[in-house]
Amino acid sequence: xxxxxxxxxxxxSSDAQVWIxxxxxxxxxGQDGVTxxxxxxxxxxxxxxxxxxxxxxxxxxxxxxxLTGGNYELLAHEENYEPNPDFWTARLWNILMGxxxxxxxxIDCCIPGSDTLLLHAFCARPSALAKEGDVSxxxxxxxxxxxxxxxxxxxxxxxxxxNLHHEELSRSDFMLEAHTTxxxxxKKVRMNGDLLQLxxxxxxxxxxxxxxxxxxxxxxxxxxxxFSVLHNISAxxxxxxxxxxx
Numbered sequence: 001x002x003x004x005x006x007x008x009x010x011x012x013s014s015d016a017q018v019w020i021x022x023x024x025x026x027x028x029x030g031q032d033g034v035t036x037x038x039x040x041x042x043x044x045x046x047x048x049x050x051x052x053x054x055x056x057x058x059x060x061x062x063x064x065x066x067l068t069g070g071n072y073e074l075l076a077h078e079e080n081y082e083p084n085p086d087f088w089t090a091r092l093w094n095i096l097m098g099x100x101x102x103x104x105x106x107i108d109c110c111i112p113g114s115d116t117l118l119l120h121a122f123c124a125r126p127s128a129l130a131k132e133g134d135v136s137x138x139x140x141x142x143x144x145x146x147x148x149x150x151x152x153x154x155x156x157x158x159x160x161x162x163n164l165h166h167e168e169l170s171r172s173d174f175m176l177e178a179h180t181t182x183x184x185x186x187k188k189v190r191m192n193g194d195l196l197q198l199x200x201x202x203x204x205x206x207x208x209x210x211x212x213x214x215x216x217x218x219x220x221x222x223x224x225x226x227f228s229v230l231h232n233i234s235a236x237x238x239x240x241x242x243x244x245x246x
Contacts, residue, residue: 016057017059017060017061018054018057018058018059018060019059019060019061019062019063020051020059020061020062020063021063022063022065023047023062023063023064023065024040024064024065024066024072029069029070029071029072030070030071030072030073031071032071033185034071035071035072036071036072036073036076036084036085036086036187037084037085037184037185037186037187038085038178038183038184038185038186038187038189038223039184039185040072040084040085040086041085041086041088041089041176041189041225042140042142042223042225044064044086044089044090045089045093045120045138045140045225046118046120046140047062048062048093048097048120049101049118049120049122049138050120052099052101052120052122053101058101060099064086064090068081072086074086074087074090075087076187082197082198083196083197083198084187085176085186085187085188085189088176088189088191088196089176089225091204091207092174092176092191092207092227093138093227094125095125095127095129095207096124096125096127096129096130096136096174096227096229097120097122097124097125097136097138097227098122098123098124098125098126098136098238099122099123099125100122100123100237100238101120101121101122102121102122102123102135102235102237102238103121104119104120104121116141116142116143116146117139117140117141117142117143117148117150117220118139118140118142119137119138119139119140120137120138120140121135121136121137121138122135122136123135123136123235123237123238124136124229124230124238129172129209129229130229130231131231132238132239133232133233133234133235133236133238133239134229134230134231134232134233134235134238135229135230135233135235135238136227136228136229136230137152137227137228137230138225138226138227138228139218139220139225139226139228140225141220141221141222141223141224141225141226142223143222143223144222144223145222146222147219147220147221147222148218148219148220149217149218149219149220150217150218150219150220151215151217151218152214152218152230168231168232169213169214169215169230169231169232169233170211170212170213170214170231170232171211171212171213171214171216171228171229171230171231172209172210172211172212172228172229172231173192173209173210173211173212173218173226173227173228174191174192174207174209174210174226174227174228175191175192175193175210175221175224175225175226175227176189176190176191176224176225176226176227177189177190177221177223177224178190178223179195183223184223191207192208192209192210194208209229214230214231214233
């Protein structure tokens, strides 16, 4: 935010954009055992959410340092370019999260005042998983020991969503957890219990969500990231946003 305030003096118009040109958890090629492990994903995912709502100018682009090279690389160049945990975080973000950030104060979450559950909400990105008005929410549980049992609802939705039957208000969950222990040092991650890895020919896996009802509690384990796409809620801010992304 401090950088945004300083930059605002040099921006010629409201059409100018603020970018992060080289970002990672630690400078000078990162730190082995930290920036190339699951611990970095908590910082990375939260940064992607935070910069989108920074004041007075939100950042529109985050250029990650780096694709390969150094200890903050997304693809491990000394391990046959196997993806590090931040690669999977970036991949899920780009598939599920759109470009319009939503006010998390508009989400009724059953854990008021928590400082170990971080929350970001965006209009969902158009895909086979989302349609106009859908919302993607990211829960980041940085607590080492405690689960969070959350339920969410939105105020001010279009009337159309209120006329849907409960069975139509579904969600798609994508849970990221460490694959090995100690959890924060893991270089492998699981999504919904399955190890994420490339195929025999280097192809990316299909991300199969867990299908739930929106009325079902969202159980967020310790040291985990949960992406949840909320379907058919008709968020007003996401209709023009959807058109802009297609």
